[in-house]
Amino acid sequence: MPWSSTRRMKRDSHTNGHLHLAANAEDDRSNSYQGKEYRDSYELGQYGYGKNYVKLLHVHREGSLHTIREYEVDTHLKLQSKKDFIAGDNKDIIATDTQKNIVYVLAKKYGVESPEKFALLVCNHFLYTYRHVVEASVHVEEYPWERLQVDGSDHNHAFIFSPRALRFCMVTHKRNDRPNIIGGLRDLRVLKTTQSAFTDFIQDEYRTLPDTNDRIFSTVVTATWEYSTANGVDFDGVWDTVKECILDKFAGPPDTGIFSPSVQNTLYLAERKILDKVEQIKRIDMSMPNKHYFTLDLSKFPQSVVKGKNEEVYQPVDKPCGIIHATLQRNVQARAKM
Numbered sequence: 584m585p586w587s588s589t590r591r592m593k594r595d596s597h598t599n600g601h602l603h604l605a606a607n608a609e610d611d612r613s614n615s616y617q618g619k620e621y622r623d624s625y626e627l628g629q630y631g632y633g634k635n636y637v638k639l640l641h642v643h644r645e646g647s648l649h650t651i652r653e654y655e656v657d658t659h660l661k662l663q664s665k666k667d668f669i670a671g672d673n674k675d676i677i678a679t680d681t682q683k684n685i686v687y688v689l690a691k692k693y694g695v696e697s698p699e700k701f702a703l704l705v706c707n708h709f710l711y712t713y714r715h716v717v718e719a720s721v722h723v724e725e726y727p728w729e730r731l732q733v734d735g736s737d738h739n740h741a742f743i744f745s746p747r748a749l750r751f752c753m754v755t756h757k758r759n760d761r762p763n764i765i766g767g768l769r770d771l772r773v774l775k776t777t778q779s780a781f782t783d784f785i786q787d788e789y790r791t792l793p794d795t796n797d798r799i800f801s802t803v804v805t806a807t808w809e810y811s812t813a814n815g816v817d818f819d820g821v822w823d824t825v826k827e828c829i830l831d832k833f834a835g836p837p838d839t840g841i842f843s844p845s846v847q848n849t850l851y852l853a854e855r856k857i858l859d860k861v862e863q864i865k866r867i868d869m870s871m872p873n874k875h876y877f878t879l880d881l882s883k884f885p886q887s888v889v890k891g892k893n894e895e896v897y898q899p900v901d902k903p904c905g906i907i908h909a910t911l912q913r914n915v916q917a918r919a920k921m
């Protein structure tokens with residue numbers, strides 16, 4: 584599942600906690616509280632809490648050359664005890680307001696090198712500082728600021744918002760485990776006007792779509808990938824590489840392009856190229872909604888109104904849309920045999 588939707592789910596699970604159990608220590612029979620074991624007909628499932636959308640702008644100044652990074656950070660903690668939920672005992676709670684403050688203090692102390700490194704740092708701080716935190720997760724979304732170019736030269740301190748694609752990451756660190764690092768890219772919207780076909784699919788009594796050897800191909804790419812390690816990873820470089828691989832397999836060379844027999848095949852080839860290029864990625868998940876642009880049959884209009892076959896005017900139809908997704912991971916056994 585792409586992280587964009589996971590994030591939404593994560594948010595929902597935080598905010599929908601409207602179930603008020605009038606619980607006190609006696610009611611908590613499924614857990615231990617104050618040294619006593621309790622049984623109950625109910626069991627608390629997933630739980631946790633955190634702060635969402637902590638907005639942060641970091642300005643790095645090297646003389647007159649300034650560099651910025653703007654993030655929206657979500658922090659999420661799972662505490663060892665459930666007594667905050669079950670018994671109304673707040674003693675272990677690191678307030679979400681405190682979590683927000685920690686984000687700002689760490690940014691000031693250590694700077695923000697990349698979303699992934701910052702997320703690792705924040706997770707590590709929570710686990711190291713509070714022994715009763717069993718799991719910390721940090722989601723960072725980066726605002727797509729680019730240095731402004733003026734007459735071909737980089738500006739020292741002015742930036743332009745260039746939302747070609749959004750970058751995000753999710754780091755989850757369980758105590759006594761290695762951090763799980765997911766990089767992500769979403770909202771990469773692309774379109775090409777040829778070199779896309781869709782033919783030879785199932786022909787039966789339900790099919791109305793004709794074969795097409797030349798159609799418009801447009802999609803909005805989401806990709807998430809899991810790192811096998813954090814050691815020596817150039818997270819900024821990897822994000823650029825993932826974007827380049829996707830664009831390369833979608834668009835191909837500028838003069839001739841690259842032929843796509845289906846969204847499925849294009850998506851798969853992009854994933855393969857990413858795994859080929861970035862050794863530290865162990866698994867990549869991509870989704871590509873098929874944003875349809877249908878040809879319009881204008882042949883019913885008289886020739887005096889519409890001349891010739893219509894090859895210019897298309898009808899964008901965004902709903903319903905096809906959705907194609909796949910995860911590609913390294914085949915560990917095949918590597919071991921080599």
Ligand SMILES: O=c1[nH]c(=O)c2[nH]c(=O)[nH]c2[nH]1
Nearest residue numbers: 781792844845846847873905
């Ligand atoms: O590339 C495509 N894959 C499909 O599975 C599909 N289904 C469809 O109606 N059009 C397309 N296009």
